[in-house]
Amino acid sequence: RAKQRGRNTFHVFDPTRDRELQVRQERRQRFARAVADQELRLHYQPQIDMTDGRVIGLEALVRWQHPEEGLLSPAAFLPLVEGSSLESVLGEWVIDQALRQLSAWQSDGLPLCVHVNISPAHLLAEDFTERLASLLQRHDRVPRGRLKLEVLETAAMHDIEAAQAVMRHCQALGIDFALDDFGTGFSSLTNLRRLPVDLIKIDQSFVRAMLDDPDDRAIVESVVFMARRFGRPLLAEGVETLAHARALVALGCTLAQGYGIARPMPAASLPAWLREWSGRHGWHAIGMS
Ligand code: C2E
Ligand code: MG
Ligand code: MG
Ligand code: MG
Numbered sequence: 231r232a233k234q235r236g237r238n239t240f241h242v243f244d245p246t247r248d249r250e251l252q253v254r255q256e257r258r259q260r261f262a263r264a265v266a267d268q269e270l271r272l273h274y275q276p277q278i279d280m281t282d283g284r285v286i287g288l289e290a291l292v293r294w295q296h297p298e299e300g301l302l303s304p305a306a307f308l309p310l311v312e313g314s315s316l317e318s319v320l321g322e323w324v325i326d327q328a329l330r331q332l333s334a335w336q337s338d339g340l341p342l343c344v345h346v347n348i349s350p351a352h353l354l355a356e357d358f359t360e361r362l363a364s365l366l367q368r369h370d371r372v373p374r375g376r377l378k379l380e381v382l383e384t385a386a387m388h389d390i391e392a393a394q395a396v397m398r399h400c401q402a403l404g405i406d407f408a409l410d411d412f413g414t415g416f417s418s419l420t421n422l423r424r425l426p427v428d429l430i431k432i433d434q435s436f437v438r439a440m441l442d443d444p445d446d447r448a449i450v451e452s453v454v455f456m457a458r459r460f461g462r463p464l465l466a467e468g469v470e471t472l473a474h475a476r477a478l479v480a481l482g483c484t485l486a487q488g489y490g491i492a493r494p495m496p497a498a499s500l501p502a503w504l505r506e507w508s509g510r511h512g513w514h515a516i517g518m519s
Pocket of ligand 4: 411
C-alpha cells in the first residue's frame with residue numbers, strides 16, 4: 231500500500247521521468263528475453279600483423295538480431311544492460327558462445343584465437359574467475375590460450391588492486407589480456423606497469439585522426455614508445471585505409487584491426503574471408519611492403 235502510494239506521488243512529481251524508467255525497464259526485460267531466445271549473435275573481426283598479413287586473432291563483437299528492428303549494434307543495447315545483473319548474463323553468454331565457436335574451428339582445423347570484451351562490472355563481479363573456469367572446463371576441447379579477454383583501462387583503474395587480482399587468477403587459467411581503447415581513460419604509466427596485460431590496443435579515435443591531426447599523431451607516437459618501453463605488443467584499432475596502415479608501420483606499430491582489413495563478420499563468413507585474404511597475400515598484395 232505504502233509503496234503504491236509512493237509510486238503515485240512520484241507520478242505527480244515527474245511523470246516524464248517515471249515513464250522513461252518504465253520504458254527502460256521494459257526494454258531491459260525484452261533484452262533478457264533476447265538472450266534466452268537466442269537472438270544474440272557474435273560477429274568476428276580479424277586482427278592482423280601488417281608485416282606478414284598473419285591473422286593473430288579475432289575480436290568477438292556482440293549483435294542483437296532483433297525480430298522487428300533488425301541487426302542492432304552494441305551501442306543500441308549495451309547502455310540498457312550496464313549496471314544491471316544482465317551485464318554478467320550477457321558477458322557469460324558471449325564467453326560461452328566464443329568458446330563454442332573456438333571448439334568448432336578447432337574441429338575444422340582452424341587454430342584461431344578470439345578476444346572477448348569484458349565489461350568492468352563483470353570483470354570485478356564476485357565469482358568471475360570461478361565461472362570463467364567452469365566455462366573453460368565445459369569447453370575443454372579448446373586449447374589453452376585461444377580465448378583472450380579485452381578490458382577497458384577504465385575498468386582496471388576503478389579498483390586497480392581488485393583488477394590485478396582477478397587478472398592474475400585468469401592468467402593462471404591460461405587467459406591473456408588486452409587493454410582496450412587505450413588512451414581514452416585516465417591512464418598513467420604507473421597503472422599500465424602494474425596491470426598484467428599482454429597487449430595494448432590504441433583507441434581508434436587517435437588512429438583515425440593521426441593523418442590529419444599532429445596532436446593525435448603525437449599521441450600514437452607516445453603510445454608506441456610507451457608500449458615498447460614496457461615490452462607490450464601494441465595493436466591499432468580503426469585502421470580504415472592503407473595510408474593509416476603505412477603510417478602505423480612507419481611508427482613501429484605493426485598489429486592492426488579495422489574496416490580497411492575486414493569488417494566484423496558472422497563466423498560462417500570467416501573461412502571464405504581467410505581464403506581470400508591469403509590469396510591477396512595478406513596486406514602485402516594491397517601495397518604494404
Ligand atoms: P571495441 O571493443 O573497442 O570494439 C571496436 C569497435 O570498433 C567495434 O564496434 C567495431 O565494429 C568497430 N570498428 C572496427 N574497425 C573499425 C574501423 O576501421 N572504423 C570504425 N569506425 N569502427 C571500427 P561495435 O561492434 O559497434 O562495438 C562497440 C563497442 O561495444 C566495443 O568497442 C565494445 O566496447 C562494446 N562491445 C562489443 N561487443 C561486446 C561484448 O560482447 N561485450 C561487451 N561488454 N562489450 C562489447
Ligand atoms: Mg574491444
Ligand atoms: Mg576498442
Ligand atoms: Mg571502443
